[in-house]
Amino acid sequence: MKKTIFNFLLVLFLSNNTFSQKLKTNQKAVIKTTLNCDHCNECETCGLKFKTEMLKIKGVKMYELDDNAMTFTVYYNAKKTNLQAIKEGxxxxxxxxxxxxxxxxxxxxxxECCKKLD
Structure with missing residues (x-):
């Protein structure tokens, strides 16, 4: 009886360990954006907004803004947020x-220089 319980617990532990390794908590996503000026990253308003507000989006650990490619590369914790929530942020x-x-x-x-012209 003790051996059966031990084997059951061993199998349970090993299977749980295997499943938990499959879910990566740290994710990377590249998000396409549109920048309407050539200096958003250095802009007094927008650049500061990137530095402070991007990291306030729940789960975002780090980000990079590529002005030329007009993309955000976002590194985030998938246990705390998802890609849709980051995009909405x-x-x-x-x-x-x-x-x-x-x-x-x-x-x-x-x-004004950074606003979309629609």
Whole structure:
């Protein structure tokens, strides 16, 4: 009886360990955006917004903005957030994030040179 319980617990532990390794907590995503000026990263308003607000999006650990490719590379904890929530957070900052369009409130908070011209 003790051997059966021990074997059951051993199998349970090994299978749980195997499944937990399959779910990576650290993820990387490249998100396409549109920058409407050539200095958003250095802009007093937008550059500071990137430095402070991007890391306030729940689960975001680090990000890189590539001005030339117009992409955000975001490193995030998949246990705390998902890609859709990150895109919505970026849209609230005033920038498109793939298919998620920038919110009007976010756009209004940008400097005039950085606002979308629609």
């Amino acid at each position: 970026i849209s609230k900052l005033g920038y498109d994030a793939d298919e998620v369009k920038a919110t009007l409130e976010g756009i209004a908070s940008l400097d």
